[in-house]
Amino acid sequence: MNTDADTDTDTRDVNRTRLVAVTAGVGKPSSTRLLTDRLVAGVSEHLDADVRVVELRDLAMDIAGNVVSGWPSQALREALEAVSDADGLIVATPVFAGSYSGLFKSFFDLVEPDALTGTPVLLAATGGTARHSLVVEHALRPLFSYLHALTLPTAVFAATDDWGAGADTHAGGLPGRVARASREFAQLLGRTRGTTGTVGVAPAATVPAATVPPARAEGGEAADGEAADEVVPFARLLADLA
Amino acid sequence: MEFGIFTVGDVTADPTTGRTPSEHERIEAMVAIARKAEEVGLDVFATGEHHNPPFVPSSPTTMLGYIAARTERLVLSTSTTLITTNDPVKIAEDFAMLQHLAGGRVDLMMGRGNTGPVYPWFGKDIREGIPLAVENYALLHRLWRQDVVDWTGKFRTPLQGFTSTPRPLDGVPPFVWHGSIRSPEIAEQAAYYGDGFFANNIFWPKGHFQKLIELYRRRYAHYGHGTPEQAIVGLGGQVFMRARSQDAVREFRPYFDNAPVYGHGPSLEEFTEQTPLTVGSPQEVIEKTLSFRETFGHYQRQLFLMDHAGLPLKTVLEQLDLLGEEVVPVLRKEFASGRPADVPDGPPAHPAVERTRT
Numbered sequence: 001m002n003t004d005a006d007t008d009t010d011t012r013d014v015n016r017t018r019l020v021a022v023t024a025g026v027g028k029p030s031s032t033r034l035l036t037d038r039l040v041a042g043v044s045e046h047l048d049a050d051v052r053v054v055e056l057r058d059l060a061m062d063i064a065g066n067v068v069s070g071w072p073s074q075a076l077r078e079a080l081e082a083v084s085d086a087d088g089l090i091v092a093t094p095v096f097a098g099s100y101s102g103l104f105k106s107f108f109d110l111v112e113p114d115a116l117t118g119t120p121v122l123l124a125a126t127g128g129t130a131r132h133s134l135v136v137e138h139a140l141r142p143l144f145s146y147l148h149a150l151t152l153p154t155a156v157f158a159a160t161d162d163w164g165a166g167a168d169t170h171a172g173g174l175p176g177r178v179a180r181a182s183r184e185f186a187q188l189l190g191r192t193r194g195t196t197g198t199v200g201v202a203p204a205a206t207v208p209a210a211t212v213p214p215a216r217a218e219g220g221e222a223a224d225g226e227a228a229d230e231v232v233p234f235a236r237l238l239a240d241l242a
Numbered sequence: 243m244e245f246g247i248f249t250v251g252d253v254t255a256d257p258t259t260g261r262t263p264s265e266h267e268r269i270e271a272m273v274a275i276a277r278k279a280e281e282v283g284l285d286v287f288a289t290g291e292h293h294n295p296p297f298v299p300s301s302p303t304t305m306l307g308y309i310a311a312r313t314e315r316l317v318l319s320t321s322t323t324l325i326t327t328n329d330p331v332k333i334a335e336d337f338a339m340l341q342h343l344a345g346g347r348v349d350l351m352m353g354r355g356n357t358g359p360v361y362p363w364f365g366k367d368i369r370e371g372i373p374l375a376v377e378n379y380a381l382l383h384r385l386w387r388q389d390v391v392d393w394t395g396k397f398r399t400p401l402q403g404f405t406s407t408p409r410p411l412d413g414v415p416p417f418v419w420h421g422s423i424r425s426p427e428i429a430e431q432a433a434y435y436g437d438g439f440f441a442n443n444i445f446w447p448k449g450h451f452q453k454l455i456e457l458y459r460r461r462y463a464h465y466g467h468g469t470p471e472q473a474i475v476g477l478g479g480q481v482f483m484r485a486r487s488q489d490a491v492r493e494f495r496p497y498f499d500n501a502p503v504y505g506h507g508p509s510l511e512e513f514t515e516q517t518p519l520t521v522g523s524p525q526e527v528i529e530k531t532l533s534f535r536e537t538f539g540h541y542q543r544q545l546f547l548m549d550h551a552g553l554p555l556k557t558v559l560e561q562l563d564l565l566g567e568e569v570v571p572v573l574r575k576e577f578a579s580g581r582p583a584d585v586p587d588g589p590p591a592h593p594a595v596e597r598t599r600t
Contacts, residue, residue, distance in 0.1 A: 069507040070446065073512070234434035237376045241377050241396050
């Protein structure tokens with residue numbers, strides 16, 4: 001397992017699960033990163049994954065720049081591509097003002113609208129007290145539902161007390177919750193591996209014409225060596241208007 | 243190879259003085275800039291189309307018609323004409339009229355616009371942006387080529403036995419470019435018709451546009467208009483020059499930092515590193531512009547954005563002197579060398595213009 005954020009993508013084994021963790025803690029060290037690392041380790045116990053951790057703190061200026069200028073820096077583009085290409089995502093944010101942090105949201109604002117369709121996502125958050133715990137359900141889950149991601153029903157919230165003596169020990173405490181979420185997420189990844197982008201999408205017969213990939217829409221175009229996945233043939237664009 | 247300027251037509255306060263020109267002053271300045279472009283030997287002047295403040299050019303053919311009367315050689319164009327929200331019948335009529343008045347010195351660039359509310363203001367649905375561009379242009383293309391058109395479409399009221407007048411000058415419609423910063427569908431549309439493709443690359447890193455232009459070139463060949471290298475490509479650019487590089491940076495920085503669209507975002511240094519923006523000496527502008535050929539292949543039209551962000555008219559005119567006297571002559575020579583004989587050195591000119599050139 002490699003948790004180095006600078007993992008060289010060229011050395012990746014295409015057959016291994018691409019697990020990407022996006023972590024939005026602003027301190028260094030941060031409890032959000034701590035929780036992220038626990039979840040990454042937990043999931044990696046169950047499957048052989050290439051792991052990349054995206055620390056949004058390191059990309060904060062780039063993210064702000066992209067929001068106002070419309071284009072990403074090289075480092076941010078690589079992070080967005082890693083997230084878009086992931087087989088599974090772990091996302092972790094601190095709770096700020098009753099919700100995910102602005103940095104966390106701004107990053108996901110930059111992900112292409114369809115890039116996470118069908119991608120399994122494990123939701124996690126950290127906060128000062130357990131009173132914030134429903135942020136994972138009331139803020140994080142709707143965001144990833146909007147992005148058509150496949151969120152794992154079990155999410156993990158860690159309050160400050162969970163890291164010490166005051167921890168809520170019900171159901172094994174934080175270690176137990178991490179272990180359960182990791183096991184379930186690994187199982188979900190095992191079922192969806194290689195199908196990201198299609199999980200949960202309606203069968204082809206019910207997909208509206210406009211979303212049918214050109215390879216299926218016009219066999220002749222795909223057969224002549226053109227990269228049909230990049231372009232909808234013009235005849236098709238015209239025909240859709242009829 | 244054609245060189246020219248394109249303007250957004252923004253009314254922006256000069257950040258160094260706090261003074262905002264009136265709309266009237268800005269419109270007069272745009273005309274003065276266009277005339278200066280001809281005077282310094284540039285080939286093209288293109289104006290944007292906008293329907294909201296702080297922009298003034300809502301009526302491009304009115305402005306271009308006036309400029310046509312005050313110039314002799316300059317090709318008049320747009321950057322862009324909104325194919326989504328304008329009635330294609332009115333575009334056909336307006337630009338055919340402009341063609342006659344300008345002796346054929348007219349082409350135009352189709353675009354979808356970048357201001358969301360323009361769609362509802364003109365009774366259109368922004369979610370239909372691409373289908374509107376596809377259908378409206380299909381109609382415009384026919385109106386200029388068929389004397390009598392019967393038409394039924396999804397977006398416009400039907401036409402029976404309609405003739406768009408005046409007919410294009412000498413029966414030859416204006417050359418059309420399709421501008422896009424994002425959509426492969428528009429590159430595909432340009433390729434399908436054998437029209438030009440203009441990549442307004444001024445705000446984005448080059449890798450993104452390499453893909454779009456490569457797609458356009460490949461599909462241009464696919465539709466039988468020529469080889470990929472013969473496709474008609476235009477590019478944007480954005481420069482600010484002084485004889486000494488550090489003077490250019492010092493003078494331009496407040497304008498950059500407060501510019502509409504990208505101000506208060508990335509630094510001038512980040513922006514110049516990642517986009518075509520060049521702030522420096524004429525030699526630096528020459529080198530950066532020549533690098534576009536390495537990135538995108540031989541191309542046919544280079545437009546520069548010179549007059550935005552509150553730069554005073556006097557400064558813009560000085561910039562045009564530098565562009566026309568020190569930059570473009572070198573670029574013409576350099577771009578001509580190494581261009582294969584079968585790769586066009588410009589977009590097709592109207593026959594009426596060809597006659598005046600020979």
